[in-house]
Amino acid sequence: MHKKLFIPGPVEIHPDILAAMSLPMIGHRMKEYAVLHGRVTSGLKKLLFTDGRVFLATSSAFGVMEGAIRNLVGTRCANFCNGAFSDKWHDVTLRCGKKADAIRFDWGKPVTPEAVELALSTGKYDSMTMIHNETSTGVMSPLAEIAEVMKKFPDVMFIVDTVSSMSAVRVPVDELGIDSCIFGVQKAFALPPGLAVFTASEKALQRAALMEGRGYYFDFMEFAANDDKDNTPSTPCISLIYAMDRQLERIFAEGLEARWARHADLADYVRGWVTSRGFELFPEARYCSQTLTCSSNSRGIDLAMLKKKLGDAGFAFDDGYGKIKGKTFRIAHMGDTTKADLSELFSEIVTIMPELA
Numbered sequence: 001m002h003k004k005l006f007i008p009g010p011v012e013i014h015p016d017i018l019a020a021m022s023l024p025m026i027g028h029r030m031k032e033y034a035v036l037h038g039r040v041t042s043g044l045k046k047l048l049f050t051d052g053r054v055f056l057a058t059s060s061a062f063g064v065m066e067g068a069i070r071n072l073v074g075t076r077c078a079n080f081c082n083g084a085f086s087d088k089w090h091d092v093t094l095r096c097g098k099k100a101d102a103i104r105f106d107w108g109k110p111v112t113p114e115a116v117e118l119a120l121s122t123g124k125y126d127s128m129t130m131i132h133n134e135t136s137t138g139v140m141s142p143l144a145e146i147a148e149v150m151k152k153f154p155d156v157m158f159i160v161d162t163v164s165s166m167s168a169v170r171v172p173v174d175e176l177g178i179d180s181c182i183f184g185v186q187k188a189f190a191l192p193p194g195l196a197v198f199t200a201s202e203k204a205l206q207r208a209a210l211m212e213g214r215g216y217y218f219d220f221m222e223f224a225a226n227d228d229k230d231n232t233p234s235t236p237c238i239s240l241i242y243a244m245d246r247q248l249e250r251i252f253a254e255g256l257e258a259r260w261a262r263h264a265d266l267a268d269y270v271r272g273w274v275t276s277r278g279f280e281l282f283p284e285a286r287y288c289s290q291t292l293t294c295s296s297n298s299r300g301i302d303l304a305m306l307k308k309k310l311g312d313a314g315f316a317f318d319d320g321y322g323k324i325k326g327k328t329f330r331i332a333h334m335g336d337t338t339k340a341d342l343s344e345l346f347s348e349i350v351t352i353m354p355e356l357a
């Protein structure tokens with residue numbers, strides 16, 4: 001039995017996308033691929049509000065997150081850490097042999113513009129990483145305010161993971177001055193996993209050109225040279241690129257404003273359901289994510305039992321991530337999810353636990 005996915009990625013896939021993935025194969029050095037690649041990267045540029053480069057990598061997001069470190073971190077990196085994925089990015093930075101410091105926040109708290117300013121004012125860093133939407137804690141950090149601070153530090157590479165926010169909220173890459181914006185497609189894009197997208201500003205490409213040890217697979221220079229021909233350095237996941245092509249068509253048909261409004265509406269709906277049942281939101285209200293709700297298990301319910309019974313009934317439910325597993329639960333409301341889907345999940349939860357009616 002298929003379990004309908006309410007976990008924060010991968011998420012449910014629309015049948016149109018599955019159909020797009022079964023189109024006949026083409027070769028990536030054929031003209032047909034260049035046409036597809038050009039159309040997809042143009043659509044992504046529109047969605048990301050960027051005139052800079054947009055690259056397609058056949059990888060999960062962490063591949064490119066590592067690639068950005070290898071291409072863009074020179075002297076020392078400030079890794080802003082407020083959850084499991086940002087902690088891991090710090091570890092990745094160190095494992096790439098780079099000098100780096102973790103600037104830590106309690107889980108559930110956002111990265112703040114004040115902390116960014118304080119750290120970068122030391123003059124120690126030539127690069128910083130942060131996660132816009134920490135999927136482990138359901139916290140969305142104030143990216144626009146942080147971007148304002150970053151304008152005071154033009155020599156510091158601004159590297160941002162938008163893995164679980166991109167397409168659900170407005171992230172105007174050029175206006176924010178992001179040097180490399182990175183995301184996978186199995187979250188708010190609602191595509192199967194395996195494709196990652198990243199941008200590179202002119203400044204980022206200049207930095208990369210002089211960087212030693214970029215490796216091959218995620219070498220930004222290789223991506224740029226191939227992108228000039230609407231191509232990728234190595235064989236891409238063409239079926240997923242068909243899927244992205246179709247999803248971009250669907251996203252623009254819905255309209256960006258409408259898509260952002262739908263995500264905001266779903267977030268309100270889920271937060272309303274959770275809090276009206278006596279649960280406390282894990283993040284502070286103004287930093288709650290628009291794509292998933294992370295709730296404290298403040299009623300002390302048996303989350304493992306709930307997860308098991310929901311699974312038996314055909315619903316995949318998440319009982320927390322990393323060190324807050326069992327103490328929190330997360331409900332995703334991103335991609336093609338509708339209120340009807342969520343209401344179906346809530347009805348099933350109430351069937352299992354009538355005290356939550």
Ligand SMILES: Cc1ncc(COP(=O)(O)O)c(C=O)c1O
Pocket residue numbers: 009060061062063085131133134135136161163164184
């Ligand atoms: C915010 C964030 N960054 C990075 C990742 C890692 O992505 P991937 O598993 O595609 O490498 C995830 C995965 O959930 C995530 O939520």
